[in-house]
Amino acid sequence: MTQPKLTFLLERLQTLQNLANWPNANVPVTALVTEYIPELCKVPYDYLFRDNAEAMAECTLLVQDYLKLDILTANMDVYNFEAEAMGAKIKFFPDHCPDFDRSDYFIKDSSDLDKIRFGGLNQGRFPYLIQYCKAYKHYTGVDTFPIFSAPWTLAGNLYGIENLIMATIEEPEFVHEFLRRIVDDYHVPMFGALNDAVPGFAEMDFVDAFASVPMVNVSIVNEFIRPYLQRELDKLNMPGIRLMDTAFFGTAMLEGKERESFEDFIIWSNGRFLCIDPDAASLGADYARAVATQHLTPLQIGISATYLEFESIDKIVALVRDYVLRAKSGPTPAIFFFNNISPCTAQEKIQAAVQAVKIYGAPGADENTPYLLPKFRSFEDFLKHKLKNNPEGYTFEWMKQSAYSYLL
Numbered sequence: 001m002t003q004p005k006l007t008f009l010l011e012r013l014q015t016l017q018n019l020a021n022w023p024n025a026n027v028p029v030t031a032l033v034t035e036y037i038p039e040l041c042k043v044p045y046d047y048l049f050r051d052n053a054e055a056m057a058e059c060t061l062l063v064q065d066y067l068k069l070d071i072l073t074a075n076m077d078v079y080n081f082e083a084e085a086m087g088a089k090i091k092f093f094p095d096h097c098p099d100f101d102r103s104d105y106f107i108k109d110s111s112d113l114d115k116i117r118f119g120g121l122n123q124g125r126f127p128y129l130i131q132y133c134k135a136y137k138h139y140t141g142v143d144t145f146p147i148f149s150a151p152w153t154l155a156g157n158l159y160g161i162e163n164l165i166m167a168t169i170e171e172p173e174f175v176h177e178f179l180r181r182i183v184d185d186y187h188v189p190m191f192g193a194l195n196d197a198v199p200g201f202a203e204m205d206f207v208d209a210f211a212s213v214p215m216v217n218v219s220i221v222n223e224f225i226r227p228y229l230q231r232e233l234d235k236l237n238m239p240g241i242r243l244m245d246t247a248f249f250g251t252a253m254l255e256g257k258e259r260e261s262f263e264d265f266i267i268w269s270n271g272r273f274l275c276i277d278p279d280a281a282s283l284g285a286d287y288a289r290a291v292a293t294q295h296l297t298p299l300q301i302g303i304s305a306t307y308l309e310f311e312s313i314d315k316i317v318a319l320v321r322d323y324v325l326r327a328k329s330g331p332t333p334a335i336f337f338f339n340n341i342s343p344c345t346a347q348e349k350i351q352a353a354v355q356a357v358k359i360y361g362a363p364g365a366d367e368n369t370p371y372l373l374p375k376f377r378s379f380e381d382f383l384k385h386k387l388k389n390n391p392e393g394y395t396f397e398w399m400k401q402s403a404y405s406y407l408l
Contacts, residue, residue: 007392009061009140012070019298019333027328027361028070029354030300031338035097037063037074039343040379042403044094049077053128055398057135062394066382068354078207079149079157082186085124086115088158100157107158110174116158116181118189121197133198139392143200148190150206150245151182151228152216161210168220179228188235195238204232206245208269213250218258221265229269245269252282263291272297276339277304285326293330301327302337303353309345313352317371320356325367336361348376383407 018025038045041059048056056076064072077090077098084090088106092098100106106115121130129146136144149157155178156164167175195201210216211225229245248266251259267273273295275288280301292299301323308316320336327334336357341350355374359365383404387396399408 007140007142008065009142012064013142015070022333023328023331024363025333026363027324027334027336027357029068029336029338029357029361030071030073031067031069032073032075032340033060033063033067034075034077034340035343036341036345040066040347041398043398043401045096046092046094046098047398047401049098050092050125050128052398053131054135054395055401057132057139058394058396058398061136061139061392062383062386065386066377066379067350068358073147075147075207078147079153079209081125081129081146082148082154082190083158085119085126086117086158086186102160105158105160105163107155107178110177113178113181116178116185118186118193121193126194130194130197137199139394143198143202145198145201145203145205146194147205147207148187150208150211150225151179151187151232152225153206153208153210154182155179156210161215164210165216165220168224172223175224179224180231183228183231184235187232191236191238202240203242203244204236206243208245208248211245212248213253213262215250218254218261221262226265226269242271243269244271246274248274249276249279251275251279263295267295267297270300272300272335274300274337276300276302276337277307280323285323289326289330289334292332296332298333298335299327299330300335300337302339305338305340305342305345308338308349308353309342313349313373316349316353317356320353321360321367321371324357324360325365328361334361347379351376380404380407 015026015028019028037059038048040063043055043059048059060072060074080090080098080100083100083106086106089101089104090098091101107113121127133144133146159178164175191204211221216225229243233241233243251262254262263273273288273292275283275291280288281304285301288299288301303319303323307319324334324336338353351374356371359369359371384407386394387407396408399405
């Protein structure tokens with residue numbers, strides 16, 4: 001493969017690098033996108049999530065380019081990768097995301113913990129992940145690295161989250177051993193092997209949806225979640241590697257010292273204060289800005305996927321404007337985040353919302369800055385343009401499996 005001459009990603013990365021000049025920098029636009037990629041590209045889910053890693057890399061980058069995002073997090077079915085490689089049964093579907101077979105949990109009791117052992121990068125879809133990273137690097141010239149499931153949430157999927165929470169009360173030593181096995185016997189050797197196979201490893205990226213309140217309380221966070229994330233760092237013993245563990249909600253459900261403790265955990269595990277809806281909606285953007293300022297850490301704020309999908313463009317733009325203006329009114333950088341955009345969200349709404357971030361996230365923009373609705377461009381028109389102007393060198397082989405095949 002030859003290295004591309006130019007990619008759209010270089011300009012987006014410059015926006016992130018300019019945060020070093022804050023407040024003389026734009027607020028970056030970031031998003032989590034999972035189902036939206038196959039839906040927008042009109043490709044079967046199982047083809048992208050299981051069968052063709054290069055196609056997934058192409059489609060991910062095309063969606064990021066089309067939506068004008070500075071960072072797009074394409075989690076794929078992130079919660080399944082380690083479990084599948086251990087031997088857990090994962091079901092694949094053409095019309096929605098893969099998922100565990102939850103009728104038969106992989107771990108049923110302590111006698112099953114020996115199943116938690118890294119067997120090498122030829123297991124499960126590790127070859128798919130490595131190919132994805134290589135294709136991404138080829139098309140952009142930029143390193144990327146897979147995101148995995150954090151120890152607590154992985155345990156919840158292997159054993160059942162309700163079972164795991166009950167076990168913290170009834171069998172705490174079992175839960176500690178369960179999490180220790182995930183860290184020591186799986187994640188640490190896994191990251192070591194991936195570091196040799198995929199260049200550019202600089203960060204342990206996890207998602208941790210089950211670490212949200214009220215699924216857990218602060219006591220569980222302090223005894224079972226945070227210590228095993230720290231153990232990941234200690235056991236891996238690779239100086240310079242950062243931890244990034246995301247997907248926390250529920251700050252608004254806590255008060256006093258418990259809220260402060262949860263805020264501290266979010267900042268420790270993210271390197272910034274993450275406060276998105278519903279917490280941002282309940283507590284307000286001023287609260288989020290105050291916490292980030294108090295800890296002198298960046299603030300990542302964002303609206304919910306349901307608001308983006310179901311509210312009018314006028315209301316979406318108004319809320320984005322409010323969040324952005326309040327978030328950027330402090331001494332540390334602000335980042336805007338669209339959380340897991342729904343596959344049914346109208347393209348016009350996303351384009352209008354992204355435009356609002358870019359307008360009001362610019363240095364000097366305020367509530368009196370006029371908003372100009374962007375000229376709508378369909379994904380089909382975007383694809384027609386990319387087929388003729390393709391500096392990244394995409395193959396577009398995936399389009400043969402797509403409802404857009406007539407464009408070839």
